[in-house]
Amino acid sequence: MTDLLTKALSNLTDAALALEMPDQTDALILLTGEDARILEVVSSASYFRKKYFSNLVKLNYLVNIKSGFCQEDCSYCSQAKHSEADILRYPFIDTELLMKEVERGITSGAARICLVASGRGPTERDITKISAMVKEVKAAYPAVEICTSLGILAEEHARQLKSAGVFAYNHNLNTSSEHYSKICSTHTYQDRQETVQKAKTSGLSPCSGALFGMGESDNDIVSLAEGLYAADPESVPVNFLLPFDGTPLSGFTALTPGRCLRILSLMRFYFPNKEIRAGAGRETHLRSMQVLSLHVVNSLFVGDYLTSTGQPGEADIEMIRDAGFIPITPGGTENGTAGRPGIKSVKVESRKRGPGSKQIPNK
Numbered sequence: 001m002t003d004l005l006t007k008a009l010s011n012l013t014d015a016a017l018a019l020e021m022p023d024q025t026d027a028l029i030l031l032t033g034e035d036a037r038i039l040e041v042v043s044s045a046s047y048f049r050k051k052y053f054s055n056l057v058k059l060n061y062l063v064n065i066k067s068g069f070c071q072e073d074c075s076y077c078s079q080a081k082h083s084e085a086d087i088l089r090y091p092f093i094d095t096e097l098l099m100k101e102v103e104r105g106i107t108s109g110a111a112r113i114c115l116v117a118s119g120r121g122p123t124e125r126d127i128t129k130i131s132a133m134v135k136e137v138k139a140a141y142p143a144v145e146i147c148t149s150l151g152i153l154a155e156e157h158a159r160q161l162k163s164a165g166v167f168a169y170n171h172n173l174n175t176s177s178e179h180y181s182k183i184c185s186t187h188t189y190q191d192r193q194e195t196v197q198k199a200k201t202s203g204l205s206p207c208s209g210a211l212f213g214m215g216e217s218d219n220d221i222v223s224l225a226e227g228l229y230a231a232d233p234e235s236v237p238v239n240f241l242l243p244f245d246g247t248p249l250s251g252f253t254a255l256t257p258g259r260c261l262r263i264l265s266l267m268r269f270y271f272p273n274k275e276i277r278a279g280a281g282r283e284t285h286l287r288s289m290q291v292l293s294l295h296v297v298n299s300l301f302v303g304d305y306l307t308s309t310g311q312p313g314e315a316d317i318e319m320i321r322d323a324g325f326i327p328i329t330p331g332g333t334e335n336g337t338a339g340r341p342g343i344k345s346v347k348v349e350s351r352k353r354g355p356g357s358k359q360i361p362n363k
Contacts, residue, residue, distance in 0.1 A: 005033050009044040016048055016272040021229050024222050030266055031218045035258035038292075045265035046295040048272035053298040057325045058112065059316070060147075060277060060299060061105025064306045065133070066092045066117035072151075072186045075248040076174075076214055076241055078307045079118045084246035087307040092117070092129060095136050102137050102144075108302050108313040111330045112145040113137065114170065116306055120187065121152035131164035138165040143330035147207055152187060153195045158202035169199035170207040172237065176223035179216050189227075196231045208233040209277070212263055213241030213255045213285070221263065225270045235299065236271050238264055240281030242308050255281075257289040264296045280305045291323050 008029035015022045033041060068089030070079045078085035093101075098115075105113050115130065122130065134146050148161055149170035158169065173192050174180070180189040192208075200206045208231055210224055228236060240260055243252045260282075267276050277299035278286075286293055294300075300320075302313045310316075320327055354361030 004029050005037060005040065009040065012269040013044055013047070016269050019272065021226065022266075022269050024226075027222045027225065027266055027269070028218050030269075031221060031259075031262055033262060035256070038258050038261055041262055041265045042292055042295050045268040048268055049276075049296055049298055052273045053275075055325045056298065056328050057294065057320050058275065058277075058299040059108065059110045059302045059327050060112045060114055061102075061108060061110035061303055062114045062116060062301055062305060063093075063098065063101045063105070064088075064117075065098065065115050065130070066090070066119070067307065068118055070118040070120070072120055072184065074184045074186075076183060076211060076243075078242075078244040078247055080247070082248070083244070085244040085307070086246065087244070092126075095133055098133055099136060099140065102141065105303065106141060106144065106330070109317060109327045109329070110144070110302060111328050112147055112168070113141075114147040114149060114301075116149040116170075117151075119151050121154070122150045122157060124157075126150070127157045127160050131160055134161070134164040134166055141330065145330070147205075149207075151195075152191055153198055155198045155202060158198050158204055162203045166204060168205035168207045168235065169195075170237065171195040171199065172209045172211065172239075173224060173227055173231065174211045175214060175216050176220040177227060178223060179214075179220045183214055193227070193231060196233065200232075205235070206231065206233040207235040207237065209235075209237035209239065209267075209279070211239045211241060212260070213243075213252070213281070214249060215252070215254060221266070225266060229270050233271075233274065235275035235277060236267055237277040237279045237301075238267055238297070239279040240285045242281050242284060242305075244307070255285045257286050260285050261289065261292055261296070264293055268296050275299050277301065280308065280310075283311045291319055294320065294323050294325055 008026040011026045012022050068079045071081050074080045078087045102113055145167040147168035147170055148166050177189040196206050196208045240255055243249045276297045278293050278297045279301050302316050304310045353359035
């Protein structure tokens with residue numbers, strides 16, 4: 001007799017093959033699966049990752065061009081108005097510093113540069129400033145994709161960004177409509193939906209995803225996935241909560257590596273042919289199972305995040321290479337050299353602790 005998870009994975013696969021929205025019941029069964037069967041889940045989701053993206057990985061580099069001082073009260077955010085988190089806070093960086101950061105990103109292998117500014121949304125003056133920044137970047141690196149994430153967006157501002165050379169606009173739905181009021185009171189889920197649609201209408205590639213680990217239920221995750229499916233983004237960043245000290249969610253923990261992999265796999269079933277990006281928190285919550293996520297996602301942020309540190313870019317490239325995946329360069333071409341596994345020199349350290357010594361052994 002076929003068990004529930006096997007049947008659910010079969011149904012989810014059939015829906016993804018038809019590019020149809022998964023059934024809620026099947027999605028919930030996946031989310032409640034046992035960690036011992038995580039390879040079955042990842043293997044099923046990886047079929048679509050390979051079908052549409054082969055073994056390629058797109059690297060993205062964040063530049064926080066304006067940090068802190070936000071008047072919104074998002075409970076998860078270290079930049080929110082009530083946050084006492086120990087982060088860097090500064091106004092817009094100048095173009096010279098921006099170009100240095102972009103160069104670091106390109107050197108790290110990034111095919112997309114993401115310019116992010118804190119706040120409810122940009123003013124006309126902000127848009128003028130950011131448009132000038134974008135033109136400078138595109139003049140120096142014509143092939144690189146530019147994504148901006150500036151908050152709630154007016155349609156006219158979206159058109160101005162598109163004209164300046166912006167390729168994509170990021171505005172995450174973050175959680176379900178039912179759960180949204182529990183994490184923010186200064187704007188609504190509908191505000192976020194409308195911004196994604198304005199970006200799309202203006203010709204920008206819509207980038208919208210989620211943040212998990214904020215106390216949402218499995219039903220919330222499925223509801224969010226359906227909301228994202230309706231928004232039809234071209235790229236879906238998946239972030240996991242980093243509970244900064246000094247924020248309302250400080251110390252909150254609800255994620256395990258297995259749960260994170262199930263969430264990523266579920267997103268792949270909802271978006272079989274879309275770019276899914278592992279974002280903030282992957283190092284913290286996936287831990288030693290990070291490499292398994294590459295069999296589901298086809299995109300990563302490399303380097304640091306907005307207000308938290310990431311693992312070194314060299315470690316990301318090594319992880320990608322060792323797992324048999326290939327980063328893509330700006331313009332979408334394969335970076336064969338970066339993707340080729342290499343044999344590393346090995347230095348063996350002699351044991352000087354435990355039996356035969358006066359030091360306690362490694363535990």
